[in-house]
Amino acid sequence: MSRSRVAAFSLAVALVVIVAGTPAISQTPKSGGILNAMQREDLPQGFSIHETATISSVFPAAPCFNNLVMYDPMKRVESMDTITGELAEKWSWQDNYRNLVFFLRKGVKWHDGQPFTSKDVKYTFDMIRETKDAQGKLRINPRKDWYANVDNIEAPDLHTVIFHLKRPQPSLLLMLASGYSPVYPAHVPAAEMRTRCVGTGPFKFKEWKRGEYVELVKNPDYFVKGRPYLDGIRYLVIVERGTKYAALQAGRLDISFPGEGTKTIADQVKAAVPQIKIETVGQTVVDNLLVNNTKPPFNNVKLRQAVSLAVDRRAYVKAVHQGGAAVGASMMPKPYGVWGLVEKDLNALPGYGKPADDKAKAKKLLAEAGYGPQNPFKIEMGTRNIPIYVDFASFVINELKQVGVEATLKQVDTAQWHPLATRKEYQLGANLTGIGADDPDANFYENFACGSPRNYTGYCDEQVMKMIDQQSQEIDVKKRQQMVWEIQKKLEEDGARPSMSWRLDYVMQWPYVRNYVPHNNIYNYGRMQEVWLDK
């Protein structure tokens, strides 16, 4: 036998041994089984996604509904390129991005058997826009501003919908793909979604036992043939953190809850159960400092800048998140997001450079504003009386102390926090903001635009508004990216709402759970249409 033949024979034997010794991993999806999912609290607004801004409702309600378009469930980082049709088979931009035409799927039925038509789409988005002729009314409407640029919605026939825009806005599509944008049935009052869900989605409502679990079952009439794979999903409400991760380790739960996994917990779970799969993704939630721009002392830009300079962002990530967050400005940084500033630009911003230099600059600005050791700058810092908020605020207070600012902590009950922030009855606040889509429009218009109800700091700059409008209309992605970078720099330099860090999510799942792909946005991967169990 020649040397080459011996080598080939040995290779073949080795391959056989390797293949025989490797556990068979099925790649062909199997149907059946119930997925047990973690649910961190009972559903705050039931299944009424349009009336909430919390993942606690969106996650268990998402499998019940469909959007016009959605982010490809199999792709982790969302962008315009990962958008795929859902209730809309195709779509087309017309009249230089002023009209967005959706061609809807035919033969789609609501869970109660009624046919889905363009009337349902018009009903849903007119309701959110609160048009005069809207057929429905939402009790709480957190995302009305997303559609401020929509002039009207037309349904020329049963399977076509046209969104007429006031000005071009390519990113409207990104917001329509968000988990926050499902289509509601026009024949069911929106209020009913608070107690059950009627959608077109892959799973139907079976039971909601208050405080215990939500059970969804497979929709046999789902319009995507062969989907979903699962027979059902159970969302088990477990409030206590120790219990929920014990349940995951013991196999009572198959997947963790989006946005709940911290680095510390993930390390502990991995050490206890090495076979559990842990993926690190961005979660589009930013820790930010609310600096009340509308009243003294922080209507003085120097004092806002001083506060921003005083807080060392990298130390914050290490101390408060044990490294489980990413430093970034007002858009989620790369590689977790698409629009974040590059490292070089970030380092030049206040609070991101060398801590000693930044603190010296902060002291100088404070002195220029008339504060110093003889006349210390005294402020009150408010936040919610929840540990993650208090940890955040305590760190900031300690950093401020190092530049001579005397800040006192005021813990506020959750029920009071948003009213206080909205009425701007605070000086400085520690806040967490979740953004529905990793898109500048979704973020800037909601949190930085003049007059937006969620612009808690009251920051309003004419030049920035122009820049926001310009980037929104820009069709060329590269040009838009450049504009978005400039806006972020300006916002940080103005101390508009200084970003501390972007939280990372450590998503945990048992290896037999397949096709559960966490995205860089916690709100957008709950559909469960592709998920299957390899058991």
Add this chain to the structure above:
Amino acid sequence: MSIIIFVLLRLAPGNIVDILFSTGGYVSESDKAAIMKELGIDRPMWVQYVDWLREIVTGDLGKSYRYDLPAWQVIKPLIPVTVELALLSTVIAILLGVPTGVISAVRQDSTLDYVLRVISLAGLSMPSFWLGMVIILGLVAWVGWIPPVTLVAPSENFKIHAVQFLLPAFAVGYRSSALIMRITRSAMLEVLREDYVRTAWAKGQNGRVVVWRHALKNAILPVVTVIGIEFAFLIGGLVVTETVFNLPGVARFLVQAIIWRDYPIVQNLVMFTAIVVILSNLFVDMLYGWLDPRVKYGD
């Protein structure tokens, strides 16, 4: 009582509408006013109070603000869970506390007495929720198993149901047993020094009869009082244990309802707890008469 519950609840800052808007991340004063009107919480407090009393009298417990369901429908499944857990915990506490208290008293200052007192002191020093968490984490670490995290009905699987309740009942019962043990011991020490007990010993009566029939029967009244108080306390005090073991009971739900300012649910659950406290006290008082014929009522 009803006035205190009603007023105290409303003294807490914010209401359900504030919470609803906080889940939406913004506030609209006009929408807020509309929802408050819809829920009837824009009316003067006394009008709301009178309405609530009228509803209770007619057997209507109102509607949960949070769930938009009749309050009774929300509360009904919670009650058996808490009652079962409280009863089981009390039984475990009695089974552990009374015999150890008696033995400790009879063997006063012996090694066994010291050991039992240390165990009892450990029970008093250890919060039941901490013990509960240790049990859960210990099970995961050593057995890789914990009971199901949703309630399993006894008709569905009695064994699993029993385990679901026995673990938290032990965590809670151990702490209560420590108190019962100490009360039993001190009451027994006092009774064991009584003349009639000394006489019984002198007459050469069987030790078991002296201790368990004569001495314990006379020492039991303060023990029963403590058991009654403990049971009443457990009905509302199982918050953390129910949370740790994820049991859908009254106490856990009450905390959530308070956080949400779901007034109808909180009012009714607190009233339920108050009624249980009153009834358990009444039961203990009636038990006095049966245990000790010298205690008579109404003469």
